Amino acid sequence: MPIIHHHISALRAALKPYRGQEDSQQRIALVPTMGNLHDGHLELVKLAKQHANIVVVSIFVNPTQFGVGEDFDSYPRTLDADVAKLATVGADYVFAPSIDEMYPVLPPPTSVRAGEITTQLCGQSRPNHFDGVGIVVSKLFNIIQPEVAVFGQKDYQQLAIIQQIVRDLSYPIEIIGAPIVRAADGLALSSRNQYLTEAERNVAPVLHKELLRLAEQLMQGQHLEKRLAPLLTETRARISEAGFKIDYLEVKTAQLDSLETDAASAIFNGNQQDLVILVAAWLGRARLLDNQLVTVKLPC
Numbered sequence: 001m002p003i004i005h006h007h008i009s010a011l012r013a014a015l016k017p018y019r020g021q022e023d024s025q026q027r028i029a030l031v032p033t034m035g036n037l038h039d040g041h042l043e044l045v046k047l048a049k050q051h052a053n054i055v056v057v058s059i060f061v062n063p064t065q066f067g068v069g070e071d072f073d074s075y076p077r078t079l080d081a082d083v084a085k086l087a088t089v090g091a092d093y094v095f096a097p098s099i100d101e102m103y104p105v106l107p108p109p110t111s112v113r114a115g116e117i118t119t120q121l122c123g124q125s126r127p128n129h130f131d132g133v134g135i136v137v138s139k140l141f142n143i144i145q146p147e148v149a150v151f152g153q154k155d156y157q158q159l160a161i162i163q164q165i166v167r168d169l170s171y172p173i174e175i176i177g178a179p180i181v182r183a184a185d186g187l188a189l190s191s192r193n194q195y196l197t198e199a200e201r202n203v204a205p206v207l208h209k210e211l212l213r214l215a216e217q218l219m220q221g222q223h224l225e226k227r228l229a230p231l232l233t234e235t236r237a238r239i240s241e242a243g244f245k246i247d248y249l250e251v252k253t254a255q256l257d258s259l260e261t262d263a264a265s266a267i268f269n270g271n272q273q274d275l276v277i278l279v280a281a282w283l284g285r286a287r288l289l290d291n292q293l294v295t296v297k298l299p300c
Helices: 008-018 039-051 079-087 129-144 156-168 191-195 198-203 206-218 224-241 262-268
Strands: 003-005 028-033 054-059 093-095 148-152 174-178 245-253 274-283 286-295
Touching (some): 008 054, 008 093, 028 039, 039 148, 054 079, 079 093, 093 129, 129 156, 148 156, 156 174, 156 274, 191 286, 206 224, 224 245
Parallel strands (some): 003 093, 028 054, 028 148, 148 174
């Protein structure tokens, strides 16, 4: 079973023997989570084990990344079950702090903001969300000081923001993006999937099917600058007709540049071929995220 620590000082003391020895080959990996773990989280731990000797999984429902009226109070907290699952994939430590332990002052007067990248996509409907992500991830990096940290690609924008924070704040940490783990019918695994009713769960795979359909259309490549808007309009209509309330559906460069900007104009002359389709949509109480990478073969 992984060893559980609830206090920063205790976790730091436990990890200290793995540091500072010239002959030590130990590497520490961090897998940050909010708990209520599913198979997607376990795959993150498995990937972390491939890159490090010691894996620390944090379980913390972070209040600073929830907005007013969001599901902070109702977000499922299942620590005992989570620890049992982590034991099956070889996690070494679980860091499960209280809110007071993580935030002596709440809201914290210090912030970690990643700028323009946070204002699009999820940042439009959740304006303070990524500020909360920035500070909690920065705190975890400072507390645990891992050589490696693993994040899921389902939260594509979050992964890009964390990569930027690591670059700009010079954290000596390798960030690894883990592929999306899906159910057999294509639905991206998420702790919030449990909010779906049985009928909604039967509808939910439509989201990924429509992303795949759009990806196939984009891969045709020809006259993408003219076809993109109509394709997005059609896809939005199909998703809405299935019963979803769309937050956003957009196609961007893999670096999250808008295709309408001068910086991304090269995508239409053959110099840039990697795109990502991103969607967030409500189905009942569940806000579902998904994305699909697309390599578009454009004529030069």
